[in-house]
Amino acid sequence: MYLAPRRIDVQDEKSALRELLAAGVEGQKARRLALEAIQGFVRLSAVPTPCREGLRHFSKTLDGLELCTSSETSTEADVLLVGSIAAMRKLCESLGSDPLMRTLAADLSVVLSGEAPLYLQGRRCRLTLERPLIMGVLNVTPDSFFPGARFADRDGALRHAAALAGEGADLVDVGGESTRPGSSPIGEQEELDRVVPLIEALRGELDLPISIDTTKSRVAREAVSAGADFINDISALRFDPFMAETAAQSGAGLFLMHTRGRPDRMQENTCYRDLVGEILNYLHEGIRVAESAGVPREKLAIDPGIGFGKSVEGNLEILRRLREFTALGRPILVGTSRKGFVGKVLERPDPSDRLFGTLATVALSVASGAHILRVHDVGPAREAAMIAWAVRNA
Numbered sequence: 001m002y003l004a005p006r007r008i009d010v011q012d013e014k015s016a017l018r019e020l021l022a023a024g025v026e027g028q029k030a031r032r033l034a035l036e037a038i039q040g041f042v043r044l045s046a047v048p049t050p051c052r053e054g055l056r057h058f059s060k061t062l063d064g065l066e067l068c069t070s071s072e073t074s075t076e077a078d079v080l081l082v083g084s085i086a087a088m089r090k091l092c093e094s095l096g097s098d099p100l101m102r103t104l105a106a107d108l109s110v111v112l113s114g115e116a117p118l119y120l121q122g123r124r125c126r127l128t129l130e131r132p133l134i135m136g137v138l139n140v141t142p143d144s145f146f147p148g149a150r151f152a153d154r155d156g157a158l159r160h161a162a163a164l165a166g167e168g169a170d171l172v173d174v175g176g177e178s179t180r181p182g183s184s185p186i187g188e189q190e191e192l193d194r195v196v197p198l199i200e201a202l203r204g205e206l207d208l209p210i211s212i213d214t215t216k217s218r219v220a221r222e223a224v225s226a227g228a229d230f231i232n233d234i235s236a237l238r239f240d241p242f243m244a245e246t247a248a249q250s251g252a253g254l255f256l257m258h259t260r261g262r263p264d265r266m267q268e269n270t271c272y273r274d275l276v277g278e279i280l281n282y283l284h285e286g287i288r289v290a291e292s293a294g295v296p297r298e299k300l301a302i303d304p305g306i307g308f309g310k311s312v313e314g315n316l317e318i319l320r321r322l323r324e325f326t327a328l329g330r331p332i333l334v335g336t337s338r339k340g341f342v343g344k345v346l347e348r349p350d351p352s353d354r355l356f357g358t359l360a361t362v363a364l365s366v367a368s369g370a371h372i373l374r375v376h377d378v379g380p381a382r383e384a385a386m387i388a389w390a391v392r393n394a
Contacts, residue, residue, distance in 0.1 A: 012114050013038055013085065035086035036064070042088060042111060044104075045277045046076040051100055055079060058094045062087045078274075088112055111327045116369070120331050121298045122229035122253040125209045127170065129331055132366045132385040135211070135374040136164035137337065139175045140194045157198055161206055167379035170372075171230070172206065174199055174223070175213035179234055179263045181307070181340070191219050196226045203227030211255065217242040224250040234259050234308065236286030248294035255301050255333055256286040260309025270311040276321050279304050283328060301331040301372065307339045315341040319361060322368035335374035336361040337381070355380065363388040 010016040016037045020030035047055070052069060059067045065083035081088060089112055095105040120127040127133060140157050161172055176194035177186050195212060202210055203226065211230035212223035217240045220231045229252060236256035237244045247254045258279045260266050272278050283302045290300055304318050304325055315336075325332050336342065342357040343349055355377055362373050362381050366388035375381040 010037065014114075032086075035089070036084050038085045039083065040081070040085050040088060040112075042081040042108065043277065044079040044081070045274065045281065047079045048076055048100075049074075050098075051104065052077065052079060054096060054098065054101055055081075055091075055104075058091055058096075061094065062090050065091060085112055107327075110329045114326065115329075116326070117298075117329065117331050117371070119298070120253055120301055120371075121296065122209050123224060123251045125229050127209065127372075129371045132370065132389050133170040133372045134168060134378050134382045134385065135333070135372055136161075136167075136169035136172045136378045137175070137374060137376050138164065138172050138198075139178070140198055141176060141178045154198055154201060158201055158205060161202055164378050165206060165208055168382045169208060169378045171209040171211060172202070173211045173213050173232055173374060174202070174228070175232075176219070177214065179213075179308075181263060181267045183263045185262065185264070188216055188218055191216065192222060195219065196222050199223050199226040199228055211253075215239040215243070217246040220252070221246045221250060224252045229253060230255060233257065234303075234305070236283060237289050238286075244289050244293035244295065247290065247299075253299040253301070254290055254295055255303055256283055256290065257303035257333075258282045258305035258308065263308075266309040270309060270314055272314065275310075275314055275317055276324050279318070280325065280327060283325075287328065287330065297330075301333050302328055303333040303335065303374075306334060306336050307341060310341075312341045312344045315339075316345075319364055319368070322365060322370060326369050331371040332369060333372040333374060334361075334365040334370040336365065337375040337377070359384040367392050 008019050010019060013034050016034035017030055020033055025033065056067050059065050065081065065087035068080040068082065069077050071077035088108065092105045092109050095101040117129055119129055138157060138161055164172055174195055176191040191214065199210060199212065209229040210227060211232045212220055212228040213232040214220050214223065215233055215235045220243060224231070231247050231252045232255040233243055234257045236258060260269065287300055291297060302325060306315050306318060310318065322332070337358050338351040338354040342354045342361065343351065346354065346357045348354050348357065358375065359380055362375065362384045365373060366385045373381055373385055
């Protein structure tokens with residue numbers, strides 16, 4: 001007689017609770033067991049010695065929790081907490097009154113909660129995140145890497161925007177300067193001339209939120225005045241010191257992306273000691289700068305920057321570990337559409353041949369917690385995203 005033994009795949013408290021309730025476990029007991037059943041690895045980077053000693057002291061008082069460190073003697077060292085989610089939550093409650101420990105407890109609580117943001121606020125809109133959202137790419141540039149995204153004239157761009165809306169786009173991202181690897185920057189006035197008239201025209205014809213893809217504060221300011229609802233800054237406020245203040249004063253929502261250097265040189269160094277950790281630190285600092293300037297937290301989203309200063313292996317690692325970016329507690333935007341790493345994996349040098357590979361990355365991103373997908377092919381990407389979402393939330 002075959003009794004169908006199998007290991008149940010439970011990745012979070014919600015899925016563990018579902019299995020326990022289905023087995024007839026009483027509600028209160030099921031909730032307790034769900035917390036104890038989920039084992040976690042939580043990594044902390046560059047932890048100072050006094051903080052490590054405090055963590056070690058408190059962790060010794062808790063059953064089911066181990067603390068491992070990369071060094072016992074360095075002034076700063078990485079720490080890995082290994083144990084049940086229940087034990088880690090008790091650790092948060094135990095951490096002392098020291099300001100650094102209180103901050104750590106608050107950040108660790110966000111990581112352990114697993115709660116996804118419910119919405120993202122724009123200037124005149126609120127994006128509900130109850131399902132994955134599709135951001136359609138609309139470039140008015142002569143040198144974008146994908147020919148299907150280039151529109152040199154306003155009429156062509158308007159027709160494409162209407163097509164994106166018809167395919168189910170939830171918002172449209174307008175760009176006037178190519179940021180593909182190796183691209184050269186353009187002047188501020190040239191970028192303004194490309195995007196501002198288009199956004200004004202779109203605002204009159206398109207009933208969708210619009211984001212402006214720029215790193216220049218003046219372009220962002222005038223684009224928002226013309227009708228943009230979001231600013232999409234690939235540098236997470238690094239390239240222009242006035243961008244944070246501009247975003248705060250404009251009332252726009254803000255997408256913060258990780259990159260390593262400007263597009264013309266960003267692929268010169270794609271080696272990282274701790275890829276995900278370094279990206280998280282970069283984005284955390286962008287959030288801090290934005291909030292310090294007055295941008296409300298509910299207007300912030302993050303983007304790990306697929307293809308920006310990363311190798312093929314790095315891009316794949318980000319997708320594999322995308323769930324770790326939920327630690328920042330903000331909506332996650334992912335842009336993989338027809339990018340070079342897809343071509344390298346599939347041996348497709350022409351971006352026009354990378355649709356199917358892109359759709360696989362869209363589905364994987366949604367399964368790992370992505371909220372917004374930036375794509376060229378809205379219709380196919382929306383279907384792939386919705387199937388992945390349906391499976392994830394069955």
